[in-house]
Amino acid sequence: MVGLVVVGVLAAGVVAVVLLTLTGGAAEVLPGLPQSDAFTGYALTLVRVVAEAGSVVTIGGLLFAAFFVPPQRSGVLDVGGYGALRMAGWGAAVWFLGSLLLAPLTAADAAGLGVGDVLRTDVLVDLVGGLEQPKAWLFTAGFALVVWVGTRFVLSWGWTAALFFVSVAGVAPVALTGHSASGGSHDMATNSLLFHLLAAALWVGGLIALLVHGRRGGAHLGLAAARFSKVALVCWVVMAASGVVNALIRLPVRDLFTSSYGLLIVAKTALLVVLGVFGYFQRERGVKGVVERGDRGALLRLAGVEVLVMLVTIGVASALARTAPPASVQVQPDRTEIQLGYTLDGPPTAVRLLFDWRFDLVFGTAALVLAGLYAVGYRRLRARGISWPVGRVIAWMAGCFVILFATSSGVGRYSPAVFSVHMEAHMMLSMLAPVLLVLGAPVTLALRVLPTAGRDNPPGPREWLLAAVHSPVSKVLTNPVVALVLFVGSFYGLYLTGLFDAALPEHWAHLLMNAHFLLVGYIFYWPVIGVDPAPNRLPHLGRLGLVFASMPFHAFFGVIIMGMDTVVGLTFYQSLGLTWNADLVGDQRLGGGIAWASGEIPLLLVLIALLAQWSRADEREARRTDRRVDEGGSDDLEAYNAMLRQMARDKR
Structure with a gap:
């Protein structure tokens, strides 16, 4: 061979x-x-x-x-x-x-x-x-x-x-x-x-x-x-x-x-x-x-x-x-096209951001594939007569659409060239899409759809997925401290250290940044509001504390960006030669305002989802307690009665 x-x-x-x-x-x-x-x-x-x-x-x-x-x-x-x-x-x-x-x-x-x-x-x-x-x-x-x-x-x-x-x-x-x-x-x-x-x-x-x-x-x-x-x-x-x-x-x-x-x-x-x-x-x-x-x-x-x-x-x-x-097709591109790979027709108006699409082959394809796989899994469950909450389907599909919109719409087209639009895409990819995706419970769906290999049979996709969820890497990344540092620290580490300036001219760096935004956001929100089993499960009070711990760091980052007089990525933005984006300081302050304000809506969704999950968990626990009482016993009730009997004996 x-x-x-x-x-x-x-x-x-x-x-x-x-x-x-x-x-x-x-x-x-x-x-x-x-x-x-x-x-x-x-x-x-x-x-x-x-x-x-x-x-x-x-x-x-x-x-x-x-x-x-x-x-x-x-x-x-x-x-x-x-x-x-x-x-x-x-x-x-x-x-x-x-x-x-x-x-x-x-x-x-x-x-x-x-x-x-x-x-x-x-x-x-x-x-x-x-x-x-x-x-x-x-x-x-x-x-x-x-x-x-x-x-x-x-x-x-x-x-x-x-x-x-x-x-x-x-x-x-x-x-x-x-x-x-x-x-x-x-x-x-x-x-x-x-x-x-x-x-x-x-x-x-x-x-x-x-x-x-x-x-x-x-x-x-x-x-x-x-x-x-x-x-x-x-x-x-x-x-x-x-x-x-x-x-x-x-x-x-x-x-x-x-x-x-x-x-x-x-x-x-x-x-x-x-x-x-x-x-x-x-x-x-x-x-x-x-x-x-x-x-x-x-x-x-x-x-x-x-x-x-x-x-x-x-x-x-x-x-x-x-x-x-051949030389006949080697057309000399202009400055913007050399840097971005395409031209921009004018400033990022609302119409252009909504309708001036350029499909992203990596993240656009990923969004469509993820939506398609989820739809196939949902149909297979329905074909077996197994129910699956429609809200999870809506959340997952909405998350896939956010990824598609942030990378392939006018937002994705303008984000490499305009800092404020980049910050819009960043917020969607790191704070909105992950919230929706974790609420879709993709791992739980996959575990219900994929067949079990059986004790003596070779492991298959279901077993590989379980191994990934319970791997040491997953346990480390979903640790509350690690997840918080990655989620919050990414903002400061990327924009305030010169890393963003170095990454702007490179296409591969834009792909890496988008992937990082998505993954870090998913890692943070998975143990907080995720329906899927996580390697590190927090009590509801701990989840609430983790969310509140992230909020001031996020708001403070937006304030820092709004107050900066130096332009992040100045050399690259000037090299594009966009006359309609000459006020780079003003655009950066707008980006900081977007970072400060837009993060509040996803966090509000997280709080609503977390409180709803907490309430449902209390209701389930109450029903379990009632069933134990109806069946003739309850650990808490027995402990309380034992305490009363002991107090009565002590009085004698």
């Missing part, structure tokens, strides 16, 4: 080099930048193929070990999981070394220097510090190193799952830089590329791990094949959709067959269609053969050919990454 992967990687490298030679992609550079020598371009492409192959082996191995084959009942990985973990470790070593080499290679390529010229310490430090792509490869190397070291020591299922998520995060730095991160519509281009690369890594890596497991004669092959088949179908759909979006942004349809860039897109699309056909036959023949008859042969033959096609696709993608779009 190792030989098959090596052959596939070599084939991918040959394909990439041949395509670059035929299309002249290795010689294409951005206008105004110096041109690197041919050796640097080809070396960069070959090393990138190797590094990306290492990344997919790493991610696929950890995915397989954590979710495709079950661990032992003690929580320690079984033989199949341990083998996949070791495979992931070797892949991480290759990923780390390849990423480390790509830092000086991409620096030399961008600066138009030879590789030897940039290996001097002073030159390399200056180039890497000033260029995004080499810096991204160093960050990726850091993620790969953590995974590599982790695989040497990890044996439990929980830590294997944690390493898997670390490896997935390692794909993001490179996805958010490069061709897609520059020019017009770079926000959509980078978001679609992020989806594309993650789906490809899960699909290719998962199939390699499945094939290795089958060749080894590992147990639970039918279960692993069935689970992989579902993941592969989702990945194929995501790759197709994200690929179409990215291609349309970079190239008009009319240029598909008249440019080198377009022909590479056509070749990659054809290979994706071939992979879809392989996936269909794999599900119809390979997976069914293993599950129904225990026949491994058909699955392994199909998977082996599919792995080769996938690795060749990586070669085409590497050549595409080195090829610039």
Whole structure:
């Protein structure tokens, strides 16, 4: 199996080099930048193929070990999981070394220097510090190193799952830089590329791990094949959709067959269609053969050919990454479009904030998917005749809509450019959406919908969800002190330390900020008003105290922002050149007022929900007490009667 992967990687490298030679992609550079020598371009492409192959082996191995084959009942990985973990470790070593080499290679390529010229310490430090792509490869190397070291020591299922998520995060730095991160519509281009690369890594890596497991004669092959088949179908759909979006942004349809860039897109699309056909036959023949008859042969033959096609696709993608779009579509964007990826037609009026939409591929998609999954779960419960409060459905759907509105409406469009609008989005994502989401009780719904694996059966999604809820990470994050510090401290740490100024020019930082707002808000409100079981449950009086403890810190933050004379993010806002937003101090004071005033409404909703839950809890306790009395006993009543009898005896 190792030989098959090596052959596939070599084939991918040959394909990439041949395509670059035929299309002249290795010689294409951005206008105004110096041109690197041919050796640097080809070396960069070959090393990138190797590094990306290492990344997919790493991610696929950890995915397989954590979710495709079950661990032992003690929580320690079984033989199949341990083998996949070791495979992931070797892949991480290759990923780390390849990423480390790509830092000086991409620096030399961008600066138009030879590789030897940039290996001097002073030159390399200056180039890497000033260029995004080499810096991204160093960050990726850091993620790969953590995974590599982790695989040497990890044996439990929980830590294997944690390493898997670390490896997935390692794909993001490179996805958010490069061709897609520059020019017009770079926000959509980078978001679609992020989806594309993650789906490809899960699909290719998962199939390699499945094939290795089958060749080894590992147990639970039918279960692993069935689970992989579902993941592969989702990945194929995501790759197709994200690929179409990215291609349309970079190239008009009319240029598909008249440019080198377009022909590479056509070749990659054809290979994706071939992979879809392989996936269909794999599900119809390979997976069914293993599950129904225990026949491994058909699955392994199909998977082996599919792995080769996938690795060749990586070669085409590497050549595409080195090829610039045709000059006819390289329109020079204005200052605003360079920074944001799109233009703004005027000041953020109420009409523009409500109706000037630009769909956010990350958070807009997440909102729609979360709403759809909740609706499916609700329908399944109703089909079984199980009731589910309509208020929870309304709360969840409203929370998903708030996420969609805050990131994809005019609010999301203007928030990177106007501080006051950014603060509106911040308040919606950190204080309103989480309140509505936790009231929707998604974990409780999932636990009622998902089937129980059973005592002697391999764990499934329900067991994974329970493990996540009761994990040490959840217990630490939902600790009242930790949750309060994260929730309140985020305001001060982000805006008053210079962190916001550094994050404003970076698209990935905006994604990270939005994700942070949502997660921190959810962590804070989950143990306070959440219906779902939380690792740290507080008494109602403690929940009320936690809410009141957060209120003055939040109000004081708004007052600080309103009273500041220096502008947060001044350099970035000035670089946009928006004449209608010249009064940056006034806009910042408006943002501080929004932070101070808008936070009161969500907190009022929290107080109402908390008091209502407290009242219902008292009513339930009263009913339980009444039932015990009706049945002939009550602990409190017996204790009271015993006290009276003791007092009577003492008087005698």
